[in-house]
Amino acid sequence: MAALSVNIATDNMLLHILFLSGALATCPQESNLFITVPQMEALSGSCLQIPCNFSAEPEIPLNNSNYVGLWTIDDSNHKPNIVVFSSKNTVNIYPMNITGNLSEKDCTTLFSSLNINYTNTYYFRIETNGTFRATAICDPLQITVTDSPPIPRIEISGDLKEKESVTISCSASTPCPHSPPKLTWNLQQDPPNNIEENTDRTFTTKIQETITLSDTHDGFTINCSATYPVNEGREVKTAEERKTLNVSYAPKDTSVSISPSGLVSAGSWVNLTCYSRAKPPASFSWFKNSKDGAIRVAEGDFYSFNVTDVTDGDYYCVATNNLGNETSSTIHLNVKAESPDPSLPLEPVIGGIIGIIVLISLVSQTGEELTVKEPARKTQEEEEEKEEDIHYGEIDFSKQRPEASSSSEQDSGQQQDTLYAQVKVSQTANSRTQTADSPEDLYAQVKKK
Structure with a gap:
């Protein structure tokens, strides 16, 4: 790596020497006029103010009124x-137009109404009544x-950290100070230029x-626009630059979940x-x-653990960085007072509960079916009873007997009984029939008894 750095430095030095040698080769030794001027970039349709100073070696002994300044370009x-x-x-x-005072060796020049065809290399020259030229x-x-x-x-001066005060600036090159650009940005409305x-x-x-920076400035993008008037203000040309702030800040909105x-x-x-x-x-600590x-x-x-009786309590975390x-x-962990019996498997218990519920349901359904069928059976029996009923009636079978002595009458009166006959009633769909023994037969049967 060190050898590579030495090689790069050597190459740069050689290029610098070659560049100077080329420049000196195009610069004749008899030249005794020198100017100080920056390299300029201009905008088409605008103007360019060229700051310029010159010096001569030896000094030119001329009167102030005899100075003539010229700008030249190369010929074929x-x-x-x-x-x-x-x-x-x-x-x-x-x-x-040379706006500087040549007697003060100021060759400042204003170049107006530029277009891209004016891109060139220019040389400054001094003449005095034709007797001196350099x-x-x-x-x-x-x-x-x-x-x-x-x-x-x-540009931003200062560290991009929360609570730090920084100065943010936006600048634009002004090649034509007579028609400067108008700068605007999103940090403030109508900023002074x-x-x-x-x-x-x-x-x-x-x-x-x-x-003063805060965490809300992190990720904020500054937009700065420079609007240049051209063609004597009839048109404008705009360029824009953006820069996103990268602000460091201490932990915010720290929270926990369970x-x-x-x-x-x-x-x-x-x-x-x-x-x-x-x-x-x-980084986080619990x-x-x-x-x-x-x-x-x-x-x-992330913090994961198996719950026990001693893990019950309040927990919190602390977030930390270098700022x-x-x-x-805090978040509270609630643990049940009773713990499940580890010797009792959970699956059989659940299965037993489900079986009891199913059994109760089946018994309830069977009871409902029996309750519904019983009235139907009773109705059938009632219909069968209706087909054959036994009715009891009171029949008086007393007979007139020949008069007898009072004692006989008394005996006869004692022998008078009330008999009951059994009547069989049969019923069909269209008629109903009653049958009974005759009184005489009944009387005879009673007497035999």
Whole structure:
């Protein structure tokens, strides 16, 4: 790995040397004019302000009124001989204007109404009444004109942690300070836009806001838009940048759950689960309250154990990360006072209960059937009794006998009895017949007796 780093550093050094050698090869030793100018990127339809300063070695002993500034580009022979702008001309090829004071060695230039055809390499030249001419051949200006506006930059100062105050800024390159972009974002409505000058004398438009971070800012996406006016304000071009905040925070919303819930029996299993929001993720510890204080019983977000009489009580968890910790509410485990007899299998008990229920059901159904059939049998017997009934009637069989003595009459009176005859009544479907012995026969039968 160290050897690879040395090789990369060596390659970079060689490339740097080759680049300098090439630059020096195109820079003649007799050149004595130098400029300081950044490489510029411009937007088509807008303008470009080019900060520029020059120096000469040796110094040019000229009067202030004799300075003439020019901008040139290469000709077909790659010589910077095509003059596209001269400060002494009222009409030029390119819409440029030197706004700096040449007597103060300020060659700042405003390039207006740019289009993509103006992308080129430019050279600055100084002339004095035709008696002096020097071109900054070693310090060319590269101008790139694009149709797409520069993308704004979002920067955040400070650590992205909850309770920390950070300054968030959005800035956009402002190549044309006369028509700066308009910056907007979703952190505040109509933020004030400030134009700042950079160390290289270019300009930047910026908006910023200071906020105190919380867990609610984690995952929040900042949207910043830069709108550039072009074609003298008749049109606009917009570029947008987004950045999502990655905020660290201590555990939040820590809670516990139990399964199964409610009253549980000894010998069964219980699962406790701890939940929490945290960044970075939290670690979990389980505690049980006792008369001597809290006792640590497990680690991890999931805690499972077999229930016994001694496991009855209050449980809670604590979520912890490097920013803090949070304790959940307690959850109570209720254990039944009686435990099931392990010597009595559960299946036979359940089977016996089911059998008793089935037996009771069958007996009830049989009783109902017997109760329903009994009245039908009695009805049949009643019908049979109706076919043959025995009726008893009182019949007087006293006879008139010859008069006799009083004693005989007394005996006769004593012999007068009441007899009962048995009458057989038969009934058919269409008629009913009664039969009985005659009185004489009955009397004779009685007398024989």
